[in-house]
Amino acid sequence: MQKSKREKLGFTLILLFSLSAIIGLVSLERIPQDLAYHAFVDFRTMIAIPNFWNVLSNLPFLIVGIVGLYQLLISNKLTIIHEMKSAYTLLFIGVSLVAFGSGYYHISPNNQTLVWDRLPMTIAFMALFAIIIAEFISLNIGKKLLWPLVIAGIASVVYWHVSELQGVGDLRFYAFIQFFPMLAIPVTLLLFCSRFDRVNGYWLLISCYFLAKVFEYFDNAIYDILALSISGHSIKHMIAALGLYALLVSYQKRHKLR
Template identity: 35%
Template structure:
């Protein structure tokens, strides 16, 4: 793995243009080929709907607490750039917004799971998309440069707002769902194309893998719940698994490469 991460291939502006063009074409194909996914397409029914101590959907609610804990600590420490060995202001903004999005996700997801319905689902989705946007912009700031990172941050935040507005206006979740898959695909690919600025950059790949694992756990919600004899559901495990992602990013930037 270390050999693969260190064997980056530099690419020029023309090739980068082709990469972005390819991404745009993939997006267009996705929108044309896939059917509309409405807000009510997936019923708000999870495998584990048990109530403990009067709290609806207890485990799906309380498994958001790690997001709050990790998010608050990460937000405070990211503002102190020296703790993370962050050298660019764009990285500070990106990481602060990332951990701020994690805090928002803790509250938004808990609020949604207390009473899952169409009116609350965006409180779960929006903070997650903000966190993904800032995460990808931090990656761009580290690998490409501060200007590229900030441009990416503002551009992606605009896309987040447009995707959310599109979902609410046209009752179509495709843009939001596709947006959440971008880091899982783009970050591993770009890890091999752009040289790392920090050591421990393999944590980008680990985080992408954990993110994919969390998606599989969510997709297998009921099967996992049945397999472990109703101890914990796949969706609750997705929360715990996803909370490990911001912890991984604390480890990757201990020291800088010179």
């Protein structure tokens, strides 16, 4: 398929996904946070840390985030779009803060601490979405959308939190912010041309994201299979961090095409 036809198809699919997601957002009834979400199978306390492995397994996020920031801002080892440097910086700051936010949440899992888990994750995710738009679709659009996307991501978490405090919990906006990019990003990778010669880092990140979701879903079963040594949720954290590490490596090794 010719480049122009591929890109036209890409824009069409993204538009359809956008409209479908918006229609779904407004047509669904509000979605409160299920309190069973906080019931993780591995709640062992070690060295005075509750839910030890669910807390400690966030450490890889901090490592990837700090290494990413160092190579981006100090050693200049990453091949990036320099006009989008603030977006890459936000990405790795967000990844670093996930370690603290998620660690804090897992010490005492509840709706109040969950806010600090979701905020840095959403900042990193929205920065990544803007980066992909800039690298594949349009630098100008990516630059213009960076802060609106980040603000929308933060607002989605704040809206959910306030709605829970008022007894009318509503996750719809947050769900839209999280899952619409997961539809748009694969379409973008497949149908638009990158400015760089390597896109495998993004595919590895997506693969790890979905694999992490599988381990999260089977939290209890994996804990039983592994003879109560480590749970699916703890492994989820490590797989997600591995995907981010793969992306970091691809940023190190790629070269600009245009």
